Amino acid sequence: MLELTGISLTEGRVPHLADVSVRFAKGRLTTLLGRTGAGKTTLMRIIAGLALPDAGQVRLDGADWSRLAPWQRPVAMVTQQFINYPHLSVLDNVAFPLVRRNVPQDRAREAARDMLGRVGLAAMVDRRPSQLSGGQQQRVAIARALVKKAPVVLLDEPFVNLDYKLREGLREELIDLLQAERDTIVIYASTDPREALQMGDDIILMAEGRAIQSGVPQTVYAHPATTRAAEVVSDPPINLIGLEVTGDALRLERLADLPRTALGRDLPPGRYTLGLRAHCLRQGGTLPARVALSEVSGSETVTHLQAAGQALVMLERTVTNHAIGSTLHLALHLDDALIFDPHGRLIEKEPVHG
């Protein structure tokens, strides 16, 4: 188990990481999910020893890594940029980490050839990295990272600079490759909630340099602990709407007044935040909203709307064209709604009394 405790890092006056304590289990792929600047890359650099934390510890199976230089840590990393050694052939690029670990040249090359075959580059071994396409270059980098059989593999948004189709394909190949490594700790950074939910055995949500929630992806998705966690894990963005509960009514800020039973659960009077995922908004209701932007991706349509000054996002599992500026009438389906208390913490759903 790789264990990080109390990791903090401030550069200049900018806090990059604040008291991050997380664990990564062997044989599992853990996704670090967060937006750009959430601290994912910094956390990976600290694990690899490329950045030193101001405070906190990194331990693998109890062994403290704090005093280990990057070249002493058993870590492999693939970064967003496709980094390979320009002066070496593809084969020697992949053999390089083995040769540096005193594996004899011919055995290193054999292992490299095998690994390159598995990433589909068997025919390219004699080329230079500069003679390859971007996707091929990143495969070389992946092969170089995996050939070491390092117990910790860091993947920092490895496919972000590749086009969509290639990304899908490579992601699946990578998962296949990693299946074989039973004891490996794999950490995968991503900004894409869908990717994270599909890929990870575990998920850690990061925001503003903190690890805000961790767990099994389905659980984290269904029960985001805070409004921030709900924002990070939802794609398209979750609708957060102010909610006021009074004696006999529910008031959705600026949008609608509903009967108290509309939520299907009982809440004491007070102010709350309602988290409504985009698929819970549908056409065919009474709430008028103007279309600000409508984008089709694959077989889905994501529509950004304005209703009485409240921005809303609607997801439809069909391809439709909503003209910008036109008015739609929405229905809000509150069965799956998330309710957060005034501090932004999730209030778990309870069965309705009576």
Next chain:
Amino acid sequence: MRTFYLSLKYLAVVLWSAFVIFPFLWMLSTSFKTANAVTAGAKWLPWVQFEPSLAGWQSLFGGVGGINIVKPYLNSGIVTLSGSAIALVLGTLAAYGLSRFTFKAGPLGNGDITFFFISQRIMPPIVLAIPFFLMLRFLGLLDTLPGLILIYVAMLMPIAVWVMVDFFNSVPRGLDEMAWMDGCAPVTTFVRVILPNAVPGLVVAAMFCVIFGWNDFFFAFTMTFTEVQLLPVSIVALNSSVTPWWSLSAAAIVSVAPLAVLAFVVERFLSRGGLAGAVR
């Protein structure tokens, strides 16, 4: 229309070539002339119509009123090549350090250290003459090859640092970090990964060092008396009350030749494509 522009291009190239090559032709023809031919000029074809003589060339190899150029030539070669080699090794190491690590002494940082190196070349050399002279005298190295090599290392290293800092800054840091994670300590990273990718920069730096070293007259003149003479000094020594243009031309050709050959050989290395494929 394309042909027109193409011919314009060729015309420009031809004109420029003539402009560059002409002084060399003049030098070459002068080196085979005698005093009369230099001053009299020709009736029809200047630079061609004259009685060739080997007097100018003979004066370089112990001829009448001449010198023996062989020893200064070798001296210059030794001093320039060893000075450049040492300056390049030290300068490249310094440049890598300045490019990759952060140094701090109060308000001074990497940029200031780099400037200290370069500022040696900004100062007029005369400023350095007396301190260098005193230091060499203290070391007992005045008028010796090792003494001159030391001076040349000091004068050439700023050039190497300057070129290489710039070059290393263009080599992505990600490459160093990748090498670390592949098990290379910093020295191995430098030798196995960074240096092989720095060849174009090294070639440029080496060329600048050799050119400046080979052409230096000032320190070759001030730091020597009789024992060690370098080529530029011995060429000047050819001069007398009547300027021997033929000898000077022959000497100039001999002294330019190695640099011209170097330029031809090195030209092919001077492509910046060396780093393509490191980071996309």
